[in-house]
Amino acid sequence: MRRTQLFVKTRRETPGDEPSLNAQLLIKAGYVHKELAGVYSYLPMGKAVIDNISKVIREEMDSIGGNEVLMSTLQNKELWQASGRWDDRVVDSWFKTKLTNGTELGIGFSHEEPLTNALKHFINSYKDLPVYPYQIQTKFRNELRAKSGLMRGREFLMKDLYSYSRSAAEHEAFYEKVSEAYLKIYNRLGLGAITYKTFASGGVFSEFSHEFQTLSHVGEDTVFVDEDKKFAVNKEVYNDETLVKLGLDKSKLVEQKAVEVGNIFSLGSKYSDALGLYFVDEEGEKQSIIMGCYGIGVSRIMGLLAEHFADKDGLVWPQNIAPFEVYLAKLGLDPSVIGEADTVYNRLTERGISVVYDDRDIRAGEMFADADLMGMPYRIVVSQKTLGTGNLELKKRGEQAAQSVSLDNLVEIILNARKY
């Protein structure tokens, strides 16, 4: 896409009303617009990042048997009364609204109740189970303060998967499968090496639950990491008793800042029982259904990728998440330069490489500052200097030195770097 067609502009000044670094960067680079504290709209490049992250998650959910659905945002009060979660003293982050006739409605923050209720039409026998519906959907939480940008929004995009199993053993097996799928997702998002399955408090259904924590200087959580065993313990359950139970050696644990990038919960039969969803087993006996729920915050991951990888010049996206792989900078108005840049743009696009083509008539310094701020992995320059050399100037984001490469070589470099 041509830069002039992409209606956003970058800003040099940091927005004064935004305390969070990830949102500051994303606003300056033209990816998001702040509507309210914790509420952001996604501009074209922001929408592309959301789509790229969602694609990775969707593929891994489908590969473990997930079935994609799209649940409603407006929530029927009765279903949440049945589970005891309607009351604001139980769930203090509800947004609520009303029909014109005064009927109260919830604005969904999660979907255990409505999904379990819907499944009553489809699940009767053991033959109907297990099922694994998931969605990538906008969620709403009425946070008292919202100062972490996209990392903790009042309105945010989330992938939520739910499992309905016939037994604890069947549940555990799927829970492990999701855990493995999550690690694949973090790998594909460029976070594999620094993301740890983490023991956290379990609630009423199991002694511990699991989170996935990405070690990062931008983190608000504290975890204790066992590097050898490749897992961590959240500070909230870090005590001698827990360590003994988990068989961990205190002397090997290292305290780190981290960001929660996913969580998986065993829910037992709390919601299925409360909503009246049961199954009849092989012997004709009515049985409870064991549920799990598995979340990944899509917009939170966007915020984390933005903030964690950023340097002093701006954003630095992983290649498969960047809205464009290449930032093509054309310097000057010489018709030969324009012709050459057009050719490069067409050739890269033909090879399936996504390119933002800066065809504006501005100074090189301004263009390069934009390219760095926006964070595409490859910056290519076509200028008077490169004309006639048969080569282009390539600079990878995050590296200082530019190199001279042929167009064929460039295509090879970009395609080979696509790991996933």
Added chain:
Amino acid sequence: MRRTQLFVKTRRETPGDEPSLNAQLLIKAGYVHKELAGVYSYLPMGKAVIDNISKVIREEMDSIGGNEVLMSTLQNKELWQASGRWDDRVVDSWFKTKLTNGTELGIGFSHEEPLTNALKHFINSYKDLPVYPYQIQTKFRNELRAKSGLMRGREFLMKDLYSYSRSAAEHEAFYEKVSEAYLKIYNRLGLGAITYKTFASGGVFSEFSHEFQTLSHVGEDTVFVDEDKKFAVNKEVYNDETLVKLGLDKSKLVEQKAVEVGNIFSLGSKYSDALGLYFVDEEGEKQSIIMGCYGIGVSRIMGLLAEHFADKDGLVWPQNIAPFEVYLAKLGLDPSVIGEADTVYNRLTERGISVVYDDRDIRAGEMFADADLMGMPYRIVVSQKTLGTGNLELKKRGEQAAQSVSLDNLVEIILNARKY
């Protein structure tokens, strides 16, 4: 996908709490679940239909220069006060909610105000225009009654495109382009022959606006159609004065029931002026920006396709909108039949044809009733009878007679029928 993996079941009985035929059908066939009057969740096949419709719309929007964004649902009251649309006496279909500190928020029914406000960061000069942002996003309208199923929901999916132009002429040219893109969309959705650009009341910015109306026995609108000129007049503006203005001959107009499947509005500079979005022209003069907005109800189109094309046996989807192109029915448990059905499933899937494979052990009659109700364009039967003939049994949805075809021939028939 195997039918057993698709967790939904069909229902024979019509849901008693659902007055609308489209929602009745979609519920019986397992496409949607009703949460509340006018609020539906999309089950896997329903989500696939939504995605297929969205894909057509997205491609046509991109082809006229649209830039996809995703605006927030939660709305800042101040922006809507600026345009005069916050007051419930002006817009009587708002859902509203509150932050924990008591601040009122709107729940978005449209996005002129927030989008225009966001663009203030990007538009200064005539060089920054025109721009054409659009989104496919969930909208909320607090309808007093919601009895039309997916055709008029309280929560629904909509494509909304907005144009920002430098002059009335530039606006008119794009307005025409959208009009053409809309007709392409209806063509690709199988509605081309019965969809008419229609004169309707214009509001305060222009004498008339345009709707797109699909002639259908399920319609709630009344239009007068000029078959030769291939356009229509909505009953709301149908009078002698209008006909003279439009140069229409009353004797040629035929009264018809119709469903509004899109609308396009000239907004003048009402919202851009109110929100303070201007541009500086070539002479350095500050100028107003001319806006247009262009809507297509994605979930409404799903409801219309469901209801309009249905017959007494159930749904009948256009091939490019159906969640699967083929319903593959395997009859009985004979290992040779299962082997043959597995082969057919794999061969079709390898050729990029989407198949739902009914691998259940149920009676043929029940399976065929499900296939008809769910509405895939091609039903293929593999049974003892077809084994050894080298052929399969093919029945097209909507036709009574089955035919015997080879697998190669079948693939050819399906691929050739893909018009778009």
